[in-house]
Amino acid sequence: MRRLHRPGDTPVHRLPPQCKLLAxxxxxxxxxxxxxEAFWAFAGHAVLLGLVAAAARVPPPFVVRRMAVETxxxxxxxxxxxxxxxxxxxxxxxxxxxEGLWAGWNILAKASLGVAASILLAATTEPRALLLxxxxxxxxxxxxxxxxxxxxxxxxxLGEMRRMRIARESRGFAARDVRHLxxxxxxxxxxxxxxxxxxxxxxxAMLSRGYDGVMPALYDPPASARQWAVAAALPGAACAVxxxxxxEVSGIGVPGMGVSxxxxx
Amino acid sequence: xxxPDGFFTTPVSxxxxxxxAAGVAVCLRGARRELDDRTAPLAGLVAAFIFAAQMLNxxxxxxxxxxxxxxxxxxxxxxxxxGVLCVTAVLLVQLLFADGGLTAIGVNVTLMALVTVxxxxxxxxxxxxxxxxxxxxxxxASFAAAMISVPASxxxxxxxxxxxxxxxxxxxxxxxxxxxxxxxxxxxxGLITALTxxxxxxxxxxxxxxxxxxxxxxxLRATPGAPGPTPSPAPGTATSTEGA
Numbered sequence: 001m002r003r004l005h006r007p008g009d010t011p012v013h014r015l016p017p018q019c020k021l022l023a024x025x026x027x028x029x030x031x032x033x034x035x036x037e038a039f040w041a042f043a044g045h046a047v048l049l050g051l052v053a054a055a056a057r058v059p060p061p062f063v064v065r066r067m068a069v070e071t072x073x074x075x076x077x078x079x080x081x082x083x084x085x086x087x088x089x090x091x092x093x094x095x096x097x098x099e100g101l102w103a104g105w106n107i108l109a110k111a112s113l114g115v116a117a118s119i120l121l122a123a124t125t126e127p128r129a130l131l132l133x134x135x136x137x138x139x140x141x142x143x144x145x146x147x148x149x150x151x152x153x154x155x156x157x158l159g160e161m162r163r164m165r166i167a168r169e170s171r172g173f174a175a176r177d178v179r180h181l182x183x184x185x186x187x188x189x190x191x192x193x194x195x196x197x198x199x200x201x202x203x204x205a206m207l208s209r210g211y212d213g214v215m216p217a218l219y220d221p222p223a224s225a226r227q228w229a230v231a232a233a234l235p236g237a238a239c240a241v242x243x244x245x246x247x248e249v250s251g252i253g254v255p256g257m258g259v260s261x262x263x264x265x
Numbered sequence: 266x267x268x269p270d271g272f273f274t275t276p277v278s279x280x281x282x283x284x285x286a287a288g289v290a291v292c293l294r295g296a297r298r299e300l301d302d303r304t305a306p307l308a309g310l311v312a313a314f315i316f317a318a319q320m321l322n323x324x325x326x327x328x329x330x331x332x333x334x335x336x337x338x339x340x341x342x343x344x345x346x347x348g349v350l351c352v353t354a355v356l357l358v359q360l361l362f363a364d365g366g367l368t369a370i371g372v373n374v375t376l377m378a379l380v381t382v383x384x385x386x387x388x389x390x391x392x393x394x395x396x397x398x399x400x401x402x403x404x405x406a407s408f409a410a411a412m413i414s415v416p417a418s419x420x421x422x423x424x425x426x427x428x429x430x431x432x433x434x435x436x437x438x439x440x441x442x443x444x445x446x447x448x449x450x451x452x453x454x455g456l457i458t459a460l461t462x463x464x465x466x467x468x469x470x471x472x473x474x475x476x477x478x479x480x481x482x483x484x485l486r487a488t489p490g491a492p493g494p495t496p497s498p499a500p501g502t503a504t505s506t507e508g509a
Contacts, residue, residue, distance in 0.1 A: 004362055033273050043364050097506070103434075109271070110270050111270055111271050113271075114270025114366040114367065114369075115269060115366070115368075118367060130361050140290070141351065142293050142296075142297065142304060143354065146304070147309070150309045150358055151313035152309070153313040154313045158316075158317050160317075169417040185463070187321075188333075189460075189461045189467075191317065192314050192318075193469050195310045195314035196310060196314075198310055200312065202310065203306040225343030234375065
C-alpha cells in the first residue's frame, strides 16, 4: 500500500483526527462552492494549503508527486475544451469551446485543491487514527470496524497475493494475453478463499478474547475546544475567501450558481 | 477512477451522499442479519481481498492491461449486503489515501458500491432463475452480471452528469462514449469475475453466496441390502452438493 503518512510532531500532527477530518471536509466544501470566475480565490485557497503544509513540515514535492492519482480527471479536464460545444474561441491557433475551457478549469482547480488537502490530511494523520476520528464523527460503528479490518489486513492479503505471483513467475508463468486469464482468476479465487478463512479464524480469535461487537479503542482522545478552534482556522479562512469571491463575482453582475455561473457566456 | 472534488455541483454531491447513506444503512442492517457478529472481520477481510484484487492486472491485448472493479465479484461471493459494505469500505480507505474527493464520497459510493452491486445482483438472480441450476448456469449469470454492472455504473455517472455536471458536453455523446468504453471494460470484468467464481466454486462451493439455493439438497442414499434409511423414491438423484 502506498505510504502517505509522514510521522512528525508538529501542531498539525498533534490535532485530534476528528478535528482534521472536519477541517478538510469544510475546506473542500468551501473550495467546491467558490465561483470559478474568481481566479484569485483559488490562489488564496492554495496559499492556505501551503501554510498548513509549512506548519506540518510537509515538503511541497511530497504533495505534488502524490497528486498523480487525479491524472485521469486531469486528462478529462484537458479534453473538455477540445470536445466541448460552442461558442468557440481561438487560443494559440486552436479552436476551443468557451464553456469547455471554463468547465475544464473548474474541475482542474477544485479537484487539485481537494486532492492536495486530502494528501496533507493523510500525511499528518495515521490511517488508523483517521478511522477512530470517523467513529467519533458518528460514522456507523460497523462500517468503521469493517474499514479498520480492511486496513489492518490489506497488507497481509497483498503479501499473500505477492507470494502467489512469485510462485507463478518462478514456474515460468507470465500473463501475456487473454488466454492466461484463467490462471490469474484461479489465483484470485484462491486468494478469496484464503482471505475468507482468515476472516473466520480472526473472528474466533476475537471471540476467545472477549469480543462483544465493539472494538476497544486504546487511544481515542477527545478534542478540546481549543483544538477545535485551531482546526477551524483552515475551513474558516477558506469560507472567507469563497464568500469574498461570491461578493466580487455577483458585484460585477454575473448571475448564477456554482459551476453554471458563466453558462450564458 | 474515483470522482474528485468539484466534478459535480454541490447539490448533486449532497443528493448522492443522501442516497449513499440510505443505501449503506440498509446494507448494514442486512449484513448484520446475514453474518451477525462475524460481519466486521469477514466483511473486512473480503474488502481487503477486493482491494488486493483491484491491483491484479490482467492483459487485455495490444499492450494494455485492465484491472477488476470488483463490485459484482463481491456481491456474488459475499452476498449483496456484504458486497456493498465491502466496496464502501474499500472506497473509504482509498479516500484516506487521497484517492477520490472527500465531498464526492457520496457520488463514489453510489456509483461504485450501490449501482454495481444492485445491478449485478439483480442480473444474477434474474438469469439464474431462467437458466438450469448448476455450475454452468451460475458462471454464465456471473459473467453477464459483472459485464452489465460496469456500463450500468458508467451510465449512472452520465445521469449525474446530466443533472449537475458541466454543461459543456452533449449528454447523448457522453452517454454513448462512456457506455461504449465501459461495455468493453465490462467484458473483461465479466470474464475474470466468472472465472474467479468458478475457481471458488470448485474448491469451496459453500462460500459462494450466489450459489446458495442453486445446489440440489443433500440426500441420504443407502446401498441396497444394507441396513439404513429407506432410499428416497426419486431414482438417480445426485448426492453431490452441486446440481448438474
